[in-house]
Amino acid sequence: MSIIKPKMKQIFIFLVLFTLASCIPLRIAPTIKEDKIMVAKKFKRQLPKEYAFIFEDPKNAGDFYDYMDARFRNENLEADVVMSFKLNDKEYILNFYEVEIPTKYISLIPMFIDTKLGVDTGGSEVKRKGNWYFAITISDENMKDCLEPNYLQRGQIIQYLKKLRVDYLNSSDYNEILMRKW
16 A cells, blocks of 8 residues: 555646646637638637628738738728628629637746746737638628528538639739639
8 A cells, every 4th residue: 555655646646747737728720721601600709690701811911901902892891891702793792801809828947936926917828820711791781691691502511612712822913813713
C-alpha cells in the first residue's frame, strides 16, 4: 500500500502542473471546410434572421471588398453591403456581412503569477486568435429569403454562390475579374 500512495501523489502533481501549464479554450471558432448554409443569426447573433451562405475567408482584410467591387462594379462598399445581380433573367439582392469569430483561450500560469504579484495586466492571460467569415444573404424583388429550403430557385442560387466563392478564392488580381464574364 505504501507503493501506491507515492505514485498517486506523483500523478496528482503531474495533473495539476499539466492543467496549470495548458491553455483552456473558452470559445472555439467554427471550421467551415467549404461553405455552409444556415440561419445567419445562429452563426452570429448580430446577423439577420435569414438563411445565409457562409464561408471562411483566408485572404487579407479588404480582399473580398475589392473582389465584390470588381465583380459587381459597386463604388460604395461599406461594412454590410447590398448589391443586385441577375440570374436567369431574374433580379436578386445580395447582402454580405464580414464576421469575426475569435478563438479564445485562457492561460492559467500567467493569471496566477499576476495575482501573486498583484499586477493587473488587463486580462492578458486571455488570448485570442481571430477567424474571419463572410455571410451572404439573397433576397428576390419581393424581399423573400432565397436561401430558405422551400424557395424554388434555391439550388441555382446556391450554385451561383459556390461559383462566386471559388472565383474569389482563386482570384489574385481583381483587374482580371473586370475582363471576364460568367
